[in-house]
Amino acid sequence: MQGLSAIAQRYATALYELAETEKTLDDVAADLRDLRQMLVDSEDLARLTRSPILSRDEQSKAIAAILDKAGAKPLTKKFVGTLAMNRRLFALPGIIDAFLSELARRRGEVTAEISSAKALTKTQEKALTDALKKAIGSTVAIETKVEPALIGGLIVKVGSRMIDSSLRTKLQRLQLAMKGTA
Structure with missing residues (x-):
């Protein structure tokens, strides 16, 4: 479990820095909150993020379609697409929590x-x-x-x-x- 939280923290920090540079912290945070709720609401989506059977390409296309339909911002779509291509979608819940915690911490x-x-x-x-x-x-x-x-x-x-x-x-x-x- 330690390895998963380290992966999540690294990705969350990278996303935070990108969002801060692009001045889209609030947009990315809103997208991630929506995505977290979708993961809770949809067992199929949760399974998609954890499935070792699906190829990178299949996961990438599926998650891209979901984020398009949800109206996610470009940075969020690009970031989650990178997670899919790196076979790291399984870490998404931890990344979301780490990102939102970091955002809250830095804002006091x-x-x-x-x-x-x-x-x-x-x-x-x-x-x-x-x-x-x-x-x-x-x-x-x-x-x-x-x-x-x-x-x-x-x-x-x-x-x-x-x-x-x-x-x-x-x-x-x-x-x-x-x-x-x-």
């Missing part, structure tokens, strides 16, 4: 991971960012992911702290409490 931001049952609207994201900024006292970047199993509510992770107000957890607690009274 704290990253909050937000899990919700449904996708948050831009208004909800802004309200959540503002509330977290007020509570934490520093700039907060939020990373959102959709987990339908939560049923409702949110799970917010900031560093080692976690606030779980999901309906799933509340139902689990109620179930445990009811078992205790029986």
Whole structure:
């Protein structure tokens, strides 16, 4: 696992420097967040990035078509294409995390991971960012992911702290409490 994180860190640093030079850090970060969500949402896409059976050319063409359809920026497409040609698509999740962590670190931001049952609207994201900024006292970047199993509510992770107000957890607690009274 150490080797994978070293590979991810090297590629993430290279992408960061390229994006910084081209002044496209925010665009690349948005593309990578979208790609990370696509990897979570699509088992087929995740399998494509991990498959040793597919040729470099097949992986390159498939990932290029996906990024085109997603409207990814040229630098992101070129970078992910290079990963495919170098047979490094398997490292993509780690590269995305390393890139976003480096971006947050250099901007002095704290990253909050937000899990919700449904996708948050831009208004909800802004309200959540503002509330977290007020509570934490520093700039907060939020990373959102959709987990339908939560049923409702949110799970917010900031560093080692976690606030779980999901309906799933509340139902689990109620179930445990009811078992205790029986």
